[in-house]
Amino acid sequence: xxxxxLTPLLFxxxxxxxxxxxxxxxAKKILKLVxxxxxxxxxxxxxxxxxxxxDVNYDALVSAVEKAMGLTQEAAESLRAHIVANIPFASxxxxxxxxxxxxx
Numbered sequence: 122x123x124x125x126x127l128t129p130l131l132f133x134x135x136x137x138x139x140x141x142x143x144x145x146x147x148a149k150k151i152l153k154l155v156x157x158x159x160x161x162x163x164x165x166x167x168x169x170x171x172x173x174x175x176d177v178n179y180d181a182l183v184s185a186v187e188k189a190m191g192l193t194q195e196a197a198e199s200l201r202a203h204i205v206a207n208i209p210f211a212s213x214x215x216x217x218x219x220x221x222x223x224x225x
Contacts, residue, residue: 130209133209133210133213134209134210134212134213135213136210136213137209137210137211137212137213137214137217138213138214138216138217139217140214140217141213141214141215141216141217141218141220141221142217142218142220142221143221144214144218144221145217145218145219145220145221145222145223145225146221146222146224146225147221147225148218148221148222148225149221149222149225150225
């Protein structure tokens with residue numbers, strides 16, 4: 122009887138650990154690439170504006186960033202609701218995600 126409950130629990134924890142570590146590792150690598158690209162784009166825009174080639178509308182830029190951050194908060198709320206519904210998988214996933222992110 123205990124084995125009937127233990128097997129799915131171990132499967133969820135093991136799967137969460139493997140997927141969490143892989144996701145954390147990949148997230149750190151992708152984050153480094155994204156930050157590099159954002160930095161290069163920002164530098165290019167600053168240079169082009171300095172040279173007078175383009176004119177940056179900072180009000181529109183701030184508005185776009187604020188809108189993007191709002192979408193991110195909505196996604197975070199959805200993720201939180203999903204995590205609460207799947208505690209064993211989610212807890213092992215998040216712990217391994219942190220490890221993967223640290224070692225990535």
